Amino acid sequence: MTALTQDYQITWEKLPDDYKLPDDPVDNINQPALAAALTESLELAGKLPSDALTPTNYGICANLNGKTVVKAPDWAYIPKITVNREEVIRSYTPQLEGDIPVIVIEFLSDKDGGEYSSKPTYPPGKWFFYECILQVPNYAIFEPVSGNLEVYRLDQNTGRYSLQTPNNNQHYWIAEMNLYLGVWQGTRENRTGNWLRWWDESRLLLWGSELVEQERQRAEQEKQRAERLAAQLRAAGIEPQD
Known part of the structure; x- marks a missing residue:
């Protein structure tokens, strides 16, 4: 499957079996717990369909101008995969194997502005990949220590991300999930601090x-x-x- 975006040719192809995925460790000890918490409440609330995928530090792929691009968001929600789960153990290719993620979340790291990188040349930056290649509708960047959360929404007219304004409860509406995303302070798994949580129209998902x-x-x-x-x-x- 192929699409043209400006001067870029995007092809949705499975990774070759011998492709070496990066084996970088996560940035800090808190990230796995933050990601697991996002998935758990969805599952317990009955809001995680059996064919949905919530990958954590897991390769999402595209082919840009004939070159393979792999980015591993800290957390993502993919509403539906259309292949056997055994086929997406190593990586996931949107369009070919299921839906584009409706949201990707990055936990702000100390790296050189990677979450904000709009570098279009190969290898492209994360921001550019999510915005222009995958065209993910929602992109959230969360700084766990300060609790600062930025949520960007893809503008269908411009094709660019625009910073969203939270509601009076400081929650952001994620339309595709029919849920709000916000910051909550408290303790889980011996970690006291800021967490990302989901709310529906009336309650916190526990x-x-x-x-x-x-x-x-x-x-x-x-x-x-x-x-x-x-x-x-x-x-x-x-x-x-x-």
């Missing part, structure tokens, strides 16, 4: 640990209610039945 705690509190409240009722019955001379 993690598994939060659902367990919610159920524990519900059971405790039910126990207390039963004990109060039993005490009232005894006060009235009635022995409650088990």
Whole structure:
């Protein structure tokens, strides 16, 4: 499959079996936890279809002017893959193997502005790849220490990203997912700090640990209610039945 963007010829081809993918480590210890948290709440809320893909530091590929380009976003949401999952173990090629990601998220690193690189020459920068080659509708850049979140939306008229303004709750609407993305402060997996979270129109999508705690509190409240009722019955001379 081939497309022309300005002076660039984009071809969607699977990576050759002998293509050597980069084996760079993630930038810091927090990134895997941040990425896993984004996926977990979607899955537990029933918002992660079986044919969706949420890759983390995983190669997304295109062929630009005859040269292979691979970028590995820190997290992405691909609504649907159209091939067997065994075929996308090493990498994923949009258009050929399923949908374009509807959002890619980069956790800001100390590298030379990589998340903002619009370099069009080979190898192209991340920003250029997401904006002009993949044409991903939403691009988010998150700085975990400060909690600063920037969300860019692809303007269909200009073909360029424009910085979005959050709502009154400081959440950003991701239309393709029918969810809001925002920053939340708290503790998970022994890490206290800023996290990216999902909200729907009425509530925060919870993690598994939060659902367990919610159920524990519900059971405790039910126990207390039963004990109060039993005490009232005894006060009235009635022995409650088990």
